[in-house]
Amino acid sequence: MRTGHYKERWSQYVALSDNPTVWAWVAALLAALLIAPVVLDGYSTTLLVSALIAVVGAVGLNVLTGTTGLISLGQAGFLAVGAYTNGVLLVDHHWPVWATLPASGVVAAAVSLVVGIPSLRLKGLYLAITTLAFSFIINHVILYTESVTHGPNGIFVNGAKILGFDVQRGAPLYYLVLGVAVLSVLTALNLARTRIGRAWMAIRDHDVAARVMGIDLVRYKLLAFMVSSFIVGVAGALISLQIRFINIDVFALILSIEAIAFLILGGLGSIGGAILGAIFLSFLPEMIRLAFAMLGGSTASLLGNYLFEIRGMAYGVVIVVFLRWVPDGLIGLWRDIRTYWSNWPLAY
């Protein structure tokens, strides 16, 4: 059991953690992440980049769906806006990549007002349908504004350089994505411990009480839409850097479902949960591949033939299993384990 830990200053109450052990673990994790591309081969690094981009997207969606309680199925739409903004500015307007990344976020945030303002009075399923419709509208707008977006032809995203490094492959891409992931997690954590994050969770838990406490629902719901979409837009831009060719097929509905799955799996409403869920689901296909490879022979070729079908089914199974047996998600599981061991061998 952890004992002898006292708060001696007020500032310790508002710190992310005033526990040296926690910071030591965070430092160890960051060090491991920093040396990862040196140690790992190219394939593993690519997997890690995908997982980190998923983390950015999940942390962004968590602001809207987890913290503010506004369920969005428009994730794919905002990713597309971010990716296309990045692609168009980078390739057609030759902006440097350090400017196109924030610009992608800003454009996605601006577009989020288009869906946010008419959806202000909607909650739950109705909002989910509205945001779903929005993501289809975005697809069509991208498809038919050919002069800007290249329509059905897509965009070859290239020429992204920072300090002479090509940040679209290998270690430079990895470090860029890692940096963005750390920044977005920090931003989300900081917002959560100020009046803004508390206003969001107040709206989620009881909107009438939130209003009586002085929270302007319109303002804070729109802010949640904008902050969430900004982060998701940047995630979209990172996707476009990594995959190097974007067209609207990349941003299919399944991406929005996956994003919701990240949150459910990790534990709705928790930033740590969003991170765990995104990482777990990003590595799930790889785990399946390894499992099939171990079975060997004809089963392995089965996976080769039906990769997408099996992946989709695995997502479905995992979501059902978690909703039924682990409703608090991975973060809930982690909390249970921690409580158990911090009291062990006593019951409580």
Place this chain on the structure above:
Amino acid sequence: MSALLSLHDVTMRFGGLTAVNGVEFAVQEGQIYSLIGPNGAGKTTIFNLISAVLRPTNGRILFDGRDLTKVPTHTLAHLGIARTFQNLAVFKHETVVNNLLVGMHAHLRTDPISAALFFGRARREEIRARERVEEIIDFLEIADIRDHVVGTLSYGQQKKVELGRALAVQPRLLLLDEMVSGMNQEEREDIARFILDLKDELGMTVLMVEHDMGIVMDISDRVCVVNHGRRIAEGTPDEVSVDPAVIEAYLGSKRGAA
């Protein structure tokens, strides 16, 4: 002495139902004022009108010279009015501390950018808010459940958290809607003591809807009795308790016609 809160001919109709019918009363600064009446008398509707959750069909509600029927709900906390709800309205997925900190919302200024950086002013402001919230936690004697998630607490404790959240607004006028319902005798006495402390030490004005006649008669300065949306009596606890109209509303008339 002018009234801090006054209702003038306030009427509220829901479709064909007149829930509140021409109610008038005035609460002086520093008073504990009780609003009582049988079930369905319109007490909670009056509360919802004062806290601008509902808009009256007719009439004016003046707080410190300002008409509350014309301001948006979320400005009330800024004006210095806080309330609790009849049925719990806590933020049940958050800790006690975070619930109370939401009450501080109107007193904090942090903008999104500085909040995201959590540096300098934003941080100092959070520390100050946290200090203030700890004072309220001490006052309400809920230090032991400070870090518990509110949804896991007992009903009485959740009511205390709601009271704490309203206090965090640092209001001039506190509206308490059936604060002690569902509490045991000890908790009721605690709450009565807290309310008296608020009046005596902080000079807070308290308007409460209450069914517990013991508390109403013990601590109120004045009492307003409503029935079927109309005011039927107003005065000190001693005056209203012998008022024939009040006795009839609660016990029925002598002939048993009701």
